[in-house]
Amino acid sequence: MIRIASFDNKRNRYKEIRQAIFFTLILILLLNTPTIAQKYQKFTLRVSNKSLLKIDLRLGESFFLEGYKAAKKEISKSTFGDTIFVFSGEILYPTAFRIFGGVDTLSINELLFIEPGSQSLEISLVNNELIINNRPSTRIENEYREFLKGIKEKNADVEIDKELFSNYVSHHKQSFVALYLIINQVFNYDLKPSSKTILAHFDKMIQKTKAYRYFQSQYFPSHKFIPLTLKDSASNQINIDPKKQKKNLLIEFWFTGCKPCYAKMKEIKETQFTDLSNIVDFLSINTDEEGVTEEACAVLNSMDLPWINLWDANAESFRKYGIIYKYPSNILIDAKGEIIGRDVDIKKLKEFLD
Numbered sequence: 001m002i003r004i005a006s007f008d009n010k011r012n013r014y015k016e017i018r019q020a021i022f023f024t025l026i027l028i029l030l031l032n033t034p035t036i037a038q039k040y041q042k043f044t045l046r047v048s049n050k051s052l053l054k055i056d057l058r059l060g061e062s063f064f065l066e067g068y069k070a071a072k073k074e075i076s077k078s079t080f081g082d083t084i085f086v087f088s089g090e091i092l093y094p095t096a097f098r099i100f101g102g103v104d105t106l107s108i109n110e111l112l113f114i115e116p117g118s119q120s121l122e123i124s125l126v127n128n129e130l131i132i133n134n135r136p137s138t139r140i141e142n143e144y145r146e147f148l149k150g151i152k153e154k155n156a157d158v159e160i161d162k163e164l165f166s167n168y169v170s171h172h173k174q175s176f177v178a179l180y181l182i183i184n185q186v187f188n189y190d191l192k193p194s195s196k197t198i199l200a201h202f203d204k205m206i207q208k209t210k211a212y213r214y215f216q217s218q219y220f221p222s223h224k225f226i227p228l229t230l231k232d233s234a235s236n237q238i239n240i241d242p243k244k245q246k247k248n249l250l251i252e253f254w255f256t257g258c259k260p261c262y263a264k265m266k267e268i269k270e271t272q273f274t275d276l277s278n279i280v281d282f283l284s285i286n287t288d289e290e291g292v293t294e295e296a297c298a299v300l301n302s303m304d305l306p307w308i309n310l311w312d313a314n315a316e317s318f319r320k321y322g323i324i325y326k327y328p329s330n331i332l333i334d335a336k337g338e339i340i341g342r343d344v345d346i347k348k349l350k351e352f353l354d
Contacts, residue, residue: 040090041116096180173203
């Protein structure tokens with residue numbers, strides 16, 4: 001009986017060891033697997049101002065898009081003297097941000113990342129420019145640093161080779177760093193078809209996030225354009241319906257005083273209109289709040305555009321598409337009435353359509 005009891009004790013001991021090993025492996029797996037909590041999680045960010053100069057700081061979204069607040073709730077700020085700032089709030093998942101000074105001209109022109117939990121960084125003010133001395137030591141920041149090392153750049157605001165980017169995402173399908181960097185790239189550079197391919201590499205976990213869905217709908221819309229009627233300079237009612245024309249339609253938005261808008265339409269007129277008019281119809285729409293004014297008409301006459309211009313006061317008819325957050329701005333509609341592109345680079349338009 002003693003022998004049997006001893007054998008049973010050993011067997012139970014081996015069973016306990018196997019279970020301990022099993023649960024340890026599960027724990028290691030969970031700790032090293034990126035996850036998304038479908039609820040807001042608290043974070044704090046401690047910013048130390050090592051320059052000892054009196055400045056104010058604000059924490060803002062990385063991309064200046066109305067409605068791009070998918071990852072965070074309202075953020076509060078506490079100050080300790082003039083040198084310590086503590087930002088706290090709640091986020092759904094790791095997110096990108098930038099730091100701004102008390103005035104718009106003072107900012108850190110670099111992407112930073114926060115994740116649930118506590119993190120800290122050190123900054124200083126040099127020649128009226130905020131400089132990062134020490135970045136947060138977090139998993140997402142470490143990944144970002146490794147990414148920069150791989151592309152041999154100091155920050156990710158440069159235009160990144162799309163093939164290199166695509167390869168990175170294909171090997172990091174659950175990367176929030178990659179998600180925010182592709183948003184940053186498309187926001188700052190031309191919209192290329194390759195960006196769609198890169199987005200497709202992301203894991204379903206990333207694709208279900210609010211940030212991904214918002215970005216996809218903002219830049220790669222697939223909804224129908226609803227035909228509408230606007231007035232031309234002579235108050236004639238003009239119907240906009242690409243399906244009736246059976247041709248792609250590029251709509252350029254502008255307002256009086258927007259010199260980049262003038263330059264954009266002049267460029268289309270002088271370099272692209274003749275080559276592309278067989279596959280694309282062009283239309284410009286003025287969005288001045290006052291509607292038709294003498295000043296706007298004078299600008300329009302001076303440009304002598306070879307296409308129709310219509311008027312949409314304060315862009316009321318196009319607000320439902322959420323497209324006009326900066327100028328110059330445009331949308332591309334195909335012959336089926338689908339919005340297939342926003343802020344398309346006119347030089348890449350033929351490539352985009354191919």
